[in-house]
Structure formats: structure tokens, C-alpha cells
Amino acid sequence: MSNPARCLLAFFFVALLGGCAGAKAYERGPLAKPKMLLEPDPDAALLEQHVYEYREGATGGYGGGGGGCGCN
Amino acid sequence: MRLQLMLLALATFALFLVFARTAHAQSLAKIDSRSGVYQDTDRTTILTTNIAARGQSGRFGVTARHLVDVISSASVDVVTAATGRFHETRHETEGGLMYKDDVRTATAAYIYSTENDWTSSTGVASLLWDVDRHNATIKLAGTYVTNDVGRSGDATFRRKLTVAGGTAGVTIVASPRDLVDLGYTLSLLDGYQASPYRFVAFRSATGLGLAPTVPENDPNTRVRHAVTLRYNRHLFTDSALRSHARGYLDDWGIASVTAGTEYVIGFGAWETAAFVRGYAQQHATFYKATYDTAAQYMTADRELATFVDAFAGARVGWRKPKLGILDELRFEVKGSGFVFKFFDFPRLQLRSGVIAEIAMGVAF
Numbered sequence: 249m250s251n252p253a254r255c256l257l258a259f260f261f262v263a264l265l266g267g268c269a270g271a272k273a274y275e276r277g278p279l280a281k282p283k284m285l286l287e288p289d290p291d292a293a294l295l296e297q298h299v300y301e302y303r304e305g306a307t308g309g310y311g312g313g314g315g316g317c318g319c320n
Numbered sequence: 321m322r323l324q325l326m327l328l329a330l331a332t333f334a335l336f337l338v339f340a341r342t343a344h345a346q347s348l349a350k351i352d353s354r355s356g357v358y359q360d361t362d363r364t365t366i367l368t369t370n371i372a373a374r375g376q377s378g379r380f381g382v383t384a385r386h387l388v389d390v391i392s393s394a395s396v397d398v399v400t401a402a403t404g405r406f407h408e409t410r411h412e413t414e415g416g417l418m419y420k421d422d423v424r425t426a427t428a429a430y431i432y433s434t435e436n437d438w439t440s441s442t443g444v445a446s447l448l449w450d451v452d453r454h455n456a457t458i459k460l461a462g463t464y465v466t467n468d469v470g471r472s473g474d475a476t477f478r479r480k481l482t483v484a485g486g487t488a489g490v491t492i493v494a495s496p497r498d499l500v501d502l503g504y505t506l507s508l509l510d511g512y513q514a515s516p517y518r519f520v521a522f523r524s525a526t527g528l529g530l531a532p533t534v535p536e537n538d539p540n541t542r543v544r545h546a547v548t549l550r551y552n553r554h555l556f557t558d559s560a561l562r563s564h565a566r567g568y569l570d571d572w573g574i575a576s577v578t579a580g581t582e583y584v585i586g587f588g589a590w591e592t593a594a595f596v597r598g599y600a601q602q603h604a605t606f607y608k609a610t611y612d613t614a615a616q617y618m619t620a621d622r623e624l625a626t627f628v629d630a631f632a633g634a635r636v637g638w639r640k641p642k643l644g645i646l647d648e649l650r651f652e653v654k655g656s657g658f659v660f661k662f663f664d665f666p667r668l669q670l671r672s673g674v675i676a677e678i679a680m681g682v683a684f
Binding site for chain 2: 269271272273277278279283294305306307
């Protein structure tokens with residue numbers, strides 16, 4: 249990874265950690281809702297990522313995975 | 321082999337459920353099915369059905385899943401390979417285990433996938449660890465895949481491809497309504513990465529394209545990097561904006577960006593969402609639409625060309641808790657459309673299509 253990319257990544261990480269207030273247990277109602285999950289439906293995500301992975305040059309970062317081609 | 325694996329996974333899951341329902345009051349079992357149809361203007365149709373069963377008892381859980389892809393295609397790739405429309409079926413079976421306590425979730429899974437000219441085995445393991453009073457979660461995951469690549473009608477063609485990958489990430493509760501996730505994924509590929517069905521085109525002395533006759537040849541190794549940022553924001557009473565972005569680089573010269581967002585609104589038992597996603601990539605360094613002379617690496621793969629694509633769609637779901645003997649019953653329908661614009665792939669400059677899905681799930 250080039251130096252500018254590394255610096256950008258470090259900046260994001262520090263900014264995230266430094267700027268986060270968090271939430272107390274009694275404040276977590278909205279966060280606990282299924283629609284706030286990063287991956288609310290793993291089966292839907294699996295099918296969706298499969299469509300992208302075999303039609304685009306990039307992969308990774310969104311979970312999914314699994315084997316086989318199913319390329320077309 | 322496929323049938324034995326599927327039966328083993330289902331038997332394991334059934335035994336677990338029997339044990340769990342009798343031994344532990346805090347057990348939960350879920351069965352989900354999702355079917356979809358994909359159709360595009362490149363004359364490709366794919367029917368997909370996925371059935372998953374998940375059980376959890378106390379701190380332990382199991383997953384069994386089976387997916388079937390039925391593919392029918394006469395795309396430009398097939399034309400390049402000088403064959404007609406082909407039909408094939410892919411089966412994918414997964415068995416997984418989970419351990420979860422107050423601050424840690426560990427998972428391990430094995431996935432076996434097979435079709436007439438491709439077999440793969442995948443091992444996946446992940447660890448999520450909550451820190452800072454559940455205000456941050458550290459994620460580590462690893463994947464190892466072995467692939468056996470064949471060529472239909474040619475029993476002598478056998479190639480290997482292995483993929484090793486790892487992900488490190490952190491999810492942060494930025495506020496009572498904001499969730500931020502940052503991740504980095506590294507993948508190392510080693511082995512055959514071309515297609516035995518694709519042939520590259522050469523330009524003749526007159527400048528006209530000649531019929532593709534030489535098999536493509538990709539490098540054997542590839543190192544891929546992806547950095548992902550996801551941001552979920554809870555809005556109003558019961559809605560959320562879920563956004564994501566990814567930057568990607570590899571040593572074949574591909575650089576790409578992905579960005580998308582989804583807005584989800586709940587209306588009691590109903591939930592609806594609309595989403596958009598865009599993608600742009602720069603071609604691999606050895607990719608050319610046509611080659612003047614033979615080169616060490618040559619490809620006719622449009623996934624290595626320069627292109628942009630966009631997806632957009634909507635989904636509607638319904639979820640009813642406590643319905644008779646069921647803890648939950650849910651349905652979902654989803655539809656999306658997409659378009660690809662290729663800038664340096666003459667055989668296919670534009671591809672569009674639709675994807676429709678229907679899903680049903682029960683918990684008991």
C-alpha cells in the first residue's frame with residue numbers, strides 16, 4: 249500500500265476512535281433494531297454478493313464468500 | 321459426495337435441534353428459504369434457491385445451508401468459445417458452528433461447491449470481540465479456498481487455484497443512533513485464474529479483428545486489497561439509512577470504487593427499503609480489447625476491462641411474531657435492475673438486466 253493510502257487509513261481510524269461518544273445501555277434501543285445490523289439477512293447478502301463478485305473485478309470487504317464459479 | 325455432505329449437514333442440524341429443544345429452554349431454531357431469478361441482455365438466466373437452517377442453544381449454534389444455481393447462458397463468452405447455449409447446475413453446501421458469550425462470537429464453517437467443471441472447498445473462521453462496554457467490536461476473519469478447475473468435455477484438463485484471505489475490522493458505536501464499521505481485506509490467489517472457455521482476439525495487418533483463437537492466459541498469482549467503510553444511521557421513529565463505500569486495488573492493476581446506500585422504513589409488521597449501488601473500475605494492466613502480437617499475459621475477460629455499473633431496487637418485507645406454534649413468520653419480495661457500461665470491451669458494450677427474489681422464514 250502506498251504511503252498516502254496508509255496515512256488516509258490511519259486518519260480514518262483515529263478520527264473514528266477519537267470522535268465516538270458511544271452509547272449507554274439504556275440508549276441502545278435504536279441500535280438494537282434489526283435494520284441497524286450491518287448484515288441483517290445473511291442469506292440475502294450471500295446472493296447479492298455472489299452477483300457482484302462474478303461480474304466485477306473487485307471482491308472483498310462485504311462478507312459473503314463461498315466457493316464455486318457460477319460465473320456467468 | 322454432494323448428497324452425503326448435504327445429508328450429513330441436515331442430520332447434524334436435526335440432532336442439534338432435538339438436543340437443544342429438550343435440553344435448554346433458551347433455544348431457537350430458524351429456517352429460511354430464498355429464491356431468485358437473474359436475467360440479463362447477455363442472454364444469461366440464473367435461477368437460485370437457498371435454504372438455510374440455523375439453531376442456537378445457550379452459547380452454541382449450528383448452521384446448515386444448501387444453495388442451487390441453475391444456469392442457462394449464450395453470452396458473448398460462450399460465443400467466443402465457439403459453443404452454443406450451455407446449461408449447468410451448481411450445488412453449494414455449508415455446515416457451520418458458532419459460539420457466543422457476552423462479549424465474543426466465534427464462528428467456523430465449511431462450504432463445498434460443485435458443478436460440472438468446477439469444485440471448491442472453503443474453510444471460514446471469524447472472531448468478533450466486543451470492547452469498551454460494547455461500544456466497539458473488533459473483527460478478525462480468515463478464509464482458505466481450494467478450487468479444482470476443469471473443462472467440460474475434456475477430462476485431461478485439470479487446474480488448481482487456492483485462495484487465502486483475511487479480514488481485520490472494527491465496528492464502533494459512534495452515538496446512540498450511529499454505527500460505523502471499517503474493515504480491511506487481503507486476498508492472496510495462487511493458481512489458474514483464466515477461463516478455459518475464453519480466447520483472445522488479435523488485430524490483423526489490415527487493422528480488422530480476427531476470430532479469437534488463442535486461449536487467454538492470466539498471471540498465476542494475484543494480491544487483492546479492499547478497504548470498506550459502512551455507516552448505519554437510525555432516523556426518526558423506525559427507519560435507517562445504511563451506506564457503504566469500498567476502495568479496491570490489486571497487483572493486476574485493477575483499481576475500483578464501490579458506493580451504495582439503502583433507506584429502510586418500518587411500518588409495524590411491514591418493512592420496505594429502496595437501495596442504489598454504483599461501481600467503477602479501471603482495467604487490468606495486461607487487458608486489451610484486441611492484441612497486436614502475442615504477450616505473456618492476455619485476457620478476454622470483461623471483468624478485467626474498464627467499466628461502470630449501477631444497481632437499484634426495492635424490497636418489501638412482512639414479519640409477524642408469535643403466530644401459533646411459531647415464534648416468528650416472515651416474507652420478503654425484492655426486485656432490482658442493473659446496467660453495465662463497458663468502455664473497452666467491443667463484444668459487449670452495454671449489459672442490463674433484472675433480479676427478482678422471494679424469501680420466507682420461520683423461527684420456532
